[in-house]
Amino acid sequence: MQDDVFSCQGWLFKLGVERFVLVTTKLDPKFKDEVSKVPGGQNIKRCFQCGTCNVGCPVREIEEKYNPRKIIRMTVLGMRERVLSSDFIWLCSACYTCQERCPQDVRIPEVMNALKNLAVKEGYIHSSFAKRMEVLWTHGTLYPLSRFDNTKREELGLPQIPSGNKEVQELFKLTGLNKVLGAEGEK
Amino acid sequence: MARHYELSARKVAKKLGVELVDVQDFACCGFPIMSVDQETALLMAARNLSIAEGLGLDICTICNGCASTLTEASKELMHNDRLREKVNEKLQKIGRTYKGNVKVKHFARVLYEDVGPEKIKSQVKNSLEGLKLASHYGCHYLKPSDVYDKFEDPEFPRSLDELISALGAETVEYEEKMQCCGGVILDIDDKIALAMTQRKLDHVKAAGVDAIILICPLCGSMYDRNQRVVERRFNVAYNMPVLYYTQVLGLALGMNPKDLGLDMNRVKTSDLLSKLSV
DSSP states (O other): OTTTTTEEEEEGGGGTOOOOOOOGGGGGGHHHHHHTTTTOTTTTTGGOOOOOHHHHOOTTTTTTTOOOOHHHHHHHTOOOOHHHHHHHGOOOOOHHHHHHHOOOOHHHHHHHHHHHHHHTTTTOHHHHHHHHHHHHHSSSSSSSOHHHHHHHHHHHHOOOOOOHHHHHHHHHHHTTTTGGGGGGHHH | OOOOOOOOOHHHHHTTTTTOOOTTOOOOGGGTTTTTTTHHHHHHHHHHHHHHHHHHHHHHHHHHHHHHHHHHHHHHHOHHHHHHHHHHHHHGGGTTTSSSSOEEEEEHIIIIIIHHHHHHHHSSOOOTTEEEEEEEHHHHHHOTTTTTOOSSSSOOOOOOHHHHHHHEEOOOOOTTTTTTGGGTTTOHHHHHHHHHHHHHHHHHHHTTTTTTOOOOHHHHHHHIIIIHHHHHTTTTOOOOOOEEEEHHHHHTOOTGGGGTTTGGOSOOOOHHHHTTTT
């Protein structure tokens, strides 16, 4: 367990309820400012915790560990490490239901993007994205076509689609994203 | 991946007088890496926009994700001069610039706004009367709605339903119609993503429709390609045909099912076709 909370055995413990107390001195009060400077994170401080995002969220309906209201609260409180190293920030399906309904226009899917961008900078890239980046680096597209695919396309009268767009690699190098790729991109 | 979608879209575009120009230089729209680095994602979108601009073309996509990403980028770069300058500083290093003049439209929106349900209705040769269809718009066709100039109501959209009605078929309402397919997080957590897909299939099945009609290849891969996976995992049977709008449109316009790639749909469409006697 990270040291920003501790278990508190108060009177509720007798009823089987374990309380976790936040260690406020371990929080990073500047985290919300950091997030608000990343594109998409601008409106995070507007959140007044109404929970409209949670109510309409199709991911949360299935998996409770994705809790957008809570993620924003944790971010505003300054639980930096816990948020950036979490797996839950990667679970937004980008359906934008919450964004349309949020009374404070917090733009939650965009906040999630801002948090994920920061997480990547801290070395917490989700493994599926690491793979995705390699495919994009090599092919310039997420669904590269094999020679078999292109033969099939020809049979159907569809134009050939080339793979291996080098300009995408140039763009990755210009923004430093190639470093995320490790050895492959450093070449 | 969705060759049947592309094939049928090209066929109906030609028939309805929409001229499409293929651009070999296009690469990924940028959506898949917004989670990793939004700056690079925007550059990738801007690169595609600059290529289209150089050719004097607007962009038409058949994917909801590409449509929203490119529309958002084109809007930001049109109105935000400072951002456009910043983007161009980098684009110029790969020999490109973007002035901000490209419009982006999903093909379904072209069909709705530029061709129009009335014209489509007038060209129908084989009416789809008797078919009950469930429309699935897909999140990024409608949202974020400010990007799309509010051309549709994100909670109660009508355009795809009107396009389906124009073919003579009946559109059927069902529970949680606007629910997301889950495709974006399939690689992150397939348990959640497939459960999202299952919910929609449940609701559509309960509504007693002949097929789901959609306009996004990612939604298509979840409901059609992964339907068998969902059936196995949740021990259910749906056998629910999933067709792209361009396929049913083509059928109504009198085209041959094979020319519209109906043999490439994973869930068999033969029962549906027998109802139409084509």
